[in-house]
Amino acid sequence: MYFQHDGAPPHYTRHVREYLNESFPNCWLGRGGPVAWAPRSPDLTPLDYYLWSHMKMSVYETKVESRAALHDRIFAAAEHICNHPDYVASAIRFLLMCAETCLATGGGHFEQLL
Secondary structure, three states, X not given: OOEEOOOOHHHOOXXXXXXXXXXXXXXXXXXXXXXXXXXXXXXXXXXXXXXXXXXXXXHOOOOOOOHHHHHHHHHXXXXXXXXXXXXXXXXHHHHHHHHHHHXXXXXXXXXXXX
């Protein structure tokens, strides 16, 4: 299993990177990690433009009262996505559209164009 790290400044501290190195030795992608992000990858990854936002909406629709409840909601949201292959198919279609747009812009940024 690989962990895809977003590299946001709060997630880039030494402690976070040490934890990732211990938990996912040589198996995490991110800034300063053993596997580098591909150029422009945030524009082209379904995790960024689909999965995280969908999961957050599902998990935080109402206030989370405990760590156990948060855990349960995360797993329920992931199971819901797994049980609806049309969600994944839609994300793949959008990924293809993003890739075509990336090619049309010569590899430049295009997020604002979509």
